Amino acid sequence: MANWLNNQLRSLSVETQLVNLGKHIMDGEELQLLPNILGCIGLDPSKKTVLIYGHFDVQPASKSNGWNTDPFTLVVHEDGRLIGCRSSDDKGPILGWLNILQYHHQNGKDLPVNIWFCFEGMEESGSKGLDELVQKESKAGGWFDGVDCICIV
Numbered sequence: 001m002a003n004w005l006n007n008q009l010r011s012l013s014v015e016t017q018l019v020n021l022g023k024h025i026m027d028g029e030e031l032q033l034l035p036n037i038l039g040c041i042g043l044d045p046s047k048k049t050v051l052i053y054g055h056f057d058v059q060p061a062s063k064s065n066g067w068n069t070d071p072f073t074l075v076v077h078e079d080g081r082l083i084g085c086r087s088s089d090d091k092g093p094i095l096g097w098l099n100i101l102q103y104h105h106q107n108g109k110d111l112p113v114n115i116w117f118c119f120e121g122m123e124e125s126g127s128k129g130l131d132e133l134v135q136k137e138s139k140a141g142g143w144f145d146g147v148d149c150i151c152i153v
Helices: 002-011 087-106 130-137
Strands: 015-019 023-026 029-032 036-041 049-055 114-120 149-152
Touching: 002 015, 002 036, 002 087, 002 114, 036 130, 049 087, 087 114, 114 130
Parallel strands: 049 114, 049 149
Antiparallel strands: 015 036, 023 029, 036 114
């Protein structure tokens, strides 16, 4: 998912970097943490800079958790409702931002603000590595230096 999202952002002229957060020991096994994606589009000093934070990981789910259908297959209910697991936490909002970028990109419209991104893949596991990344990148000259406000999606 991180690579897919990173490629989508790059295709919309967002400058990105994948940030390796290191490793974690779980049940005696050393596992690579999913990377964070840092991105930015717009460096206009006359515009405000908004940092968008979101996550692309999900909690595990299965039919045994009470689902009547495969939780990761979108189902259109007979009454028209769309049923699927984790689309609003948090992939839907991230796709909304991709749609905004796509619209501006395809129509040659300037964004009204500079937009920077921090998307993580470990939120559902306690955001391992995020605190250290934020502390490092919040210093002068870091990725988050100059951010005027944060939008948590």
